Amino acid sequence: TCFDCGQDFHGAVELALGWGAWKMYLARPATDPCRHFAMAALGNALLPTRPEEALPVLETNLALGRRYFSRVTGGGWLLDAQMSLASCLGTLGRLEESLVLQREIYARGVAIFGASHEKTILCGCNLAVSLKRYGHLGEATSFLRDLVPSARRSLGPDHPTTLSLNQNLAACIRNTPECAREDLRLMNTCAAATRPVLISSQATTCSKPRPSSR
Numbered sequence: 001t002c003f004d005c006g007q008d009f010h011g012a013v014e015l016a017l018g019w020g021a022w023k024m025y026l027a028r029p030a031t032d033p034c035r036h037f038a039m040a041a042l043g044n045a046l047l048p049t050r051p052e053e054a055l056p057v058l059e060t061n062l063a064l065g066r067r068y069f070s071r072v073t074g075g076g077w078l079l080d081a082q083m084s085l086a087s088c089l090g091t092l093g094r095l096e097e098s099l100v101l102q103r104e105i106y107a108r109g110v111a112i113f114g115a116s117h118e119k120t121i122l123c124g125c126n127l128a129v130s131l132k133r134y135g136h137l138g139e140a141t142s143f144l145r146d147l148v149p150s151a152r153r154s155l156g157p158d159h160p161t162t163l164s165l166n167q168n169l170a171a172c173i174r175n176t177p178e179c180a181r182e183d184l185r186l187m188n189t190c191a192a193a194t195r196p197v198l199i200s201s202q203a204t205t206c207s208k209p210r211p212s213s214r
Contacts (some may be wrong), residue, residue, distance in 0.1 A: 003061030031068050051091045058085045095134050102127045116154040123162050137172050144169040
């Protein structure tokens with residue numbers, strides 16, 4: 001994260017930092033956490049624009065994580081590595097492999113943190129989005145019915161993850177050919193809960209001055 005603007009690094013800057021970290025820690029043993037972090041940074045930096053190159057890096061990072069770091073931070077470290085690999089597989093069109101891994105990620109999140117933890121709900125949101133995107137509307141709708149109330153209770157109705165879940169549940173119901181009246185009411189409820197916050201957020205964002213170039 002940039003100390004000046006508070007935003008995450010991206011693009012060429014993120015890639016340069018990833019390569020720099022990897023070159024710095026490459027010579028360290030595989031059990032060194034800094035080497036593991038550097039490999040993860042490189043894989044995540046390659047992912048947006050060069051997923052084919054990112055894949056072997058992320059696969060190796062996950063394999064080493066499972067071998068040496070499965071108990072670090074209660075397993076949360078390994079969860080992050082799985083999420084990156086699942087994203088890469090989806091980007092490369094290996095959809096079913098990505099879904100299998102995302103199901104494992106969500107189940108692991110529930111086991112480690114509990115179903116109401118923010119990280120678990122975020123994993124669930126990623127899984128729901130993928131289910132919807134890959135055409136598993138029935139499963140996505142059923143899953144979101146349980147996840148949305150949990151997010152509202154744990155994160156609050158205006159949390160970005162809760163809003164995303166509301167949007168996706170409304171979209172799933174809207175795209176289901178045969179909707180019961182109860183489903184339509186639920187869709188309208190989700191849409192109504194999302195719209196005012198999004199409008200307010202857009203107005204706030206537009207009113208912020210752009211940072212001056214240096």
